[in-house]
Amino acid sequence: MNRSTLKTVSSLGLLAMSTVLLSACGGDNHHGAAMSTVSYDITVTNLSHSQPLSPVGVLLHRDGYTPWSIGAPASAGLEVLAEGGDNSRFIADDAAEIEMTASGTGLVMPGASETISIETEVNEGDEASLSLSLATMLVNTNDAFSGVSALSLSSLNLGDETMRSLATYDAGTEANNELLGTIPGPADGGEGFNVARDDVNFVARHPGIVGQDEGYADSVLSSAHKFDSPVLRLTVKRTQ
Amino acid sequence: MLSLNNDVETIDQTYKGKVMKTITSLGVLPLALLSSMAFSQSIDVTITNLTQGMHFTPLMVSAHSDNMHVFEAGQVASTGLKTMAEGGDISVLLADSEAGAVNVENPADGLLAPSASAMVTDMDTGTNNQLSIVAMVLPTNDGFVGLDSWDIPTEAGTYTVYLNAYDAGSEANDEIINGAGALGMAGIPAAPAGNGGTGATGVTTSEDNQSIHIHRGNTGDTDAAGGISDVDSRIHRWLNPVAKVVVTVK
Numbered sequence: 001m002n003r004s005t006l007k008t009v010s011s012l013g014l015l016a017m018s019t020v021l022l023s024a025c026g027g028d029n030h031h032g033a034a035m036s037t038v039s040y041d042i043t044v045t046n047l048s049h050s051q052p053l054s055p056v057g058v059l060l061h062r063d064g065y066t067p068w069s070i071g072a073p074a075s076a077g078l079e080v081l082a083e084g085g086d087n088s089r090f091i092a093d094d095a096a097e098i099e100m101t102a103s104g105t106g107l108v109m110p111g112a113s114e115t116i117s118i119e120t121e122v123n124e125g126d127e128a129s130l131s132l133s134l135a136t137m138l139v140n141t142n143d144a145f146s147g148v149s150a151l152s153l154s155s156l157n158l159g160d161e162t163m164r165s166l167a168t169y170d171a172g173t174e175a176n177n178e179l180l181g182t183i184p185g186p187a188d189g190g191e192g193f194n195v196a197r198d199d200v201n202f203v204a205r206h207p208g209i210v211g212q213d214e215g216y217a218d219s220v221l222s223s224a225h226k227f228d229s230p231v232l233r234l235t236v237k238r239t240q
Numbered sequence: 241m242l243s244l245n246n247d248v249e250t251i252d253q254t255y256k257g258k259v260m261k262t263i264t265s266l267g268v269l270p271l272a273l274l275s276s277m278a279f280s281q282s283i284d285v286t287i288t289n290l291t292q293g294m295h296f297t298p299l300m301v302s303a304h305s306d307n308m309h310v311f312e313a314g315q316v317a318s319t320g321l322k323t324m325a326e327g328g329d330i331s332v333l334l335a336d337s338e339a340g341a342v343n344v345e346n347p348a349d350g351l352l353a354p355s356a357s358a359m360v361t362d363m364d365t366g367t368n369n370q371l372s373i374v375a376m377v378l379p380t381n382d383g384f385v386g387l388d389s390w391d392i393p394t395e396a397g398t399y400t401v402y403l404n405a406y407d408a409g410s411e412a413n414d415e416i417i418n419g420a421g422a423l424g425m426a427g428i429p430a431a432p433a434g435n436g437g438t439g440a441t442g443v444t445t446s447e448d449n450q451s452i453h454i455h456r457g458n459t460g461d462t463d464a465a466g467g468i469s470d471v472d473s474r475i476h477r478w479l480n481p482v483a484k485v486v487v488t489v490k
Contacts, residue, residue: 069253070290070484071355149253167252168479170292176474204292204355205252207477208457216462216473229479 038127039119039240040153042134045233046108047165050224052185053146053232054085054137056104060118060130065097066150067133068203074171078135078203082145082171084184084192085137099130108136119240128154132236139185140225142178143171143199144206146232153236161237165230170206175199178209178219188220205229252484254288254357280367281392284488285344285360287373289352289385291482293475295432296375296385297328298346299358303365303392308338310372311388313452317408319423321374321452325384325408327421327429328376342366351378351432365392373403373485377478379431379471382411383455385483398488402481407455414442415459415469428470435475437464454480 040060046053059067067090068078077090091101100120108114122130135147146166156162170176175198184192206229210216213223283303289296302310310333311321320333334343342365348358352375365371373387386406393399407413412426417436420427430436443459460473 066253070288071254071357172292178474200292200354202292202355205290205479205482207292207475208479210460210462210473210477214459214473215468218462229481 034124035121036124036127037119037121037240038130038238039117040132041115041117041237041239042132043113043115043235043237044104044108044134044136045113046110046231047233048110048138048227048231050110051138051140051227051231052110053108054081054139055087055106056108056114056116056134056136057081057087057090058102058104058116058118059091059093059098059133060100060120061095061133061150062097062099062126063129063131063150063152065095065131065133067093067135068149068169070204071202073201074173074203078145079143079171079173079197080193081135082137082143083174083194085139086193087135090135104136107139117239130154134234136232138168138227138231140183140187140221141185141206141209142176142182143174145169145171146230148234151236153238156236156238158238158240161235164234166232166234167229168206168227168231169203172200172202172204173197176207176209178211178216178221180218180220183220187222187225190220252288252290254286254484281365281394282490283363283365283392284490285363285371285373286357286486287347287352287359288357288484288486289354289482290484291354291478293354293433293435294478294482295354295378296348296352296483297324297378298330298350299348299352299373299375300324300330300333301344301347301360301363302337302341302372303363303368304338304341304370304372304389305368306370306389308341308370309389310374311386311406311452313388313406313454315452316450317410317452322382322408322410323423324374325376325382326411326423326425328378329421330374333374340366340368342368353432368392371487377405377455377482379417379428379436379476380455380458381413381415381426381428382408384408387485392487393489396489398486401485401487403483403485404480405455405478405482407449407453409447409450409452412445412447413458414444415471416440416442417470431471431476435472437461437467437470437472439466440470441466441468443468
């Protein structure tokens with residue numbers, strides 16, 4: 001397979017797209033191209049035994065934005081969310097690719113679901129470059145969170161629905177010491193966000209909690225707070 | 241209609257191993273061109289350690305035929321597999337590979353650290369249609385990350401596979417870090433990050449299931465100078481999957 005063949009194919013695609021965009025010009029919107037409204041119903045279900053999930057932070061964005069990745073340090077917004085359950089900074093990111101943000105209305109309790117609707121206007125033809133990111137803290141942990149980073153919605157047409165099982169991640173910004181006063185959830189009622197980073201300082205899959213029932217006497221957590229991956233079920237439906 | 245694949249966990253965005261999205265546009269090429277690629281494929285393989293506290297020893301990436309397995313769950317481990325799982329040494333597995341196998345040895349050039357990626361580029365698989373990957377997971381007694389005989393797709397594109405941690409079943413999981421990596425020697429060779437303990441009395445002395453099975457995980461403790469285990473229960477545990485593999489068929 002040679003590269004020039006590939007290039008020819010992709011530049012043909014670009015040509016076709018720009019023709020469409022040109023012919024669509026002439027509307028009175030601020031981008032000079034026809035706009036189209038897209039909306040999604042985003043439903044999350046808490047699959048854990050005893051880990052309330054903090055209000056879900058949702059980002060609808062174009063390609064090129066990645067709120068977190070394995071091996072990279074957590075952003076300040078993700079750190080605040082993962083340590084204390086506060087999504088305000090996570091969804092306040094001013095990256096140019098972000099089209100729209102939303103927040104869940106409150107905690108998503110174990111077994112419970114919440115549907116969050118999100119809608120935006122994009123240039124006609126740009127629907128194919130939309131991605132979804134969301135994050136929520138497992139509140140009875142030091143800095144565990146679940147969510148999805150830049151899930152492409154490009155093949156989700158009107159009326160289509162897709163389901164994903166989401167893993168548990170560790171923000172890597174707070175050591176998993178499980179000590180009294182360090183966990184904001186009801187198991188402790190301790191501190192949430194702390195600006196200090198006393199862990200590995202990169203995001204990875206979470207190793208799980210230990211808890212006092214497995215011989216860690218100083219832990220405020222018990223076997224009830226254990227979890228596995230997946231911990232969250234996500235359904236995305238395009239409604240417009 | 242479900243327009244996105246929903247039977248796997250959602251893609252983990254990885255920092256060091258970028259997926260080449262452009263390759264998927266090859267899917268629009270004429271079928272005649274694709275069928276000519278059924279023989280002698282070239283693939284890229286990116287392996288990411290998804291854990292936050294476990295290291296992988298030098299990886300073995302093998303393209304082989306249907307006649308060979310590097311390992312099989314439920315079967316007793318071969319000498320080569322045990323040698324790899326107990327001490328990280330892949331030399332016996334490489335030497336015992338079938339004649340036509342194409343093996344890539346140690347693409348990470350040493351240990352693959354937590355969250356790090358290793359990449360194999362332009363691997364010519366020849367006529368082999370199966371891909372297997374193994375490496376020992378540290379610190380464990382005989383835990384390893386494994387991909388057993390994955391069908392290499394004939395259609396060009398980018399494919400993601402998640403790997404679990406297995407137990408070779410050949411050594412008791414005593415969780416004592418004593419430097420022992422040789423075949424049949426009890427103990428764990430090392431905790432590469434230097435965060436292991438010493439002086440443990442041992443979690444167990446027996447291995448009830450002596451076939452290859454999904455690893456039950458480390459027990460660990462929080463006593464760095466004693467206790468039952470030399471591994472740290474807050475750091476050296478994991479939840480499956482432990483690795484993400486992205487294969488690009490060109």
